[in-house]
Amino acid sequence: MKRTLTSLLLAALIAPAMAAGEDHKPKHGGIVVETKAGDLELVAKPEQIHIYVGDHGKPLKLTSATGKVTVYSGADMKEAPLALAGDKLEAKGPFKIAAGTKVLAEVSVNGKPAVAARFTLK
Template sequence: MMTIKTLACAAALSLASLAAQAAGDHSHAHEHKPLHGGVVVEASDIDFELVAKAEQITLYVRDHGKPASTAGAVAKLTLLSGADKSELALSPAGDNKLEAKGSFKTGPGTKVVATVTLAGKKPVNVRFSLK
């Protein structure tokens, strides 16, 4: 039969383990640096790099530092620039990128919310703030 002391010790160890995981205490074998001059955000263990220009928006995808396939992926972006709000769809445009071409209001301070669904995966929401 377990004693109260044993149960308390087990509970304390479980809580400490959960706290470390919640704090993001995990090691990476890769860095989160931009490779294309954009803004990098990690979500669901995947790095998303957003490169936003007035005529083209590209989202690069890396999984543990390596290019992730965007074949069959779909993505939607919401751009918030001051009082302006616009939405656009991104399409696969190469091995690890999604892209849209057109005329976009981007610049420092623009907030971007991306919903990305890679083939066979659950949707991931990613938030960017352009510099």
């Protein structure tokens, strides 16, 4: 009986946590990092970089957002401003994008202080 009660209590505690669990899977084919501003998903292409902002796996409505990205590819480094573009932030290239490229994104969303996120492309 004691073991059954313990199992029921654990199940009652774990089930809501799993149901409310955070979904950090990429929604746009990129790489996701969790920050204080929310989940940031980086989608990097040679001509542009997109940063999507989410709140525990759900899209976050962006009313204002700014920032910059710094792309490190081997010995090369390039900075570009991020601007609000619909439901995401966007930086225009060209960028050297390859496996191992590192991207530092500094983002301020909806009036919150800027946060930084580091990404490594695979």
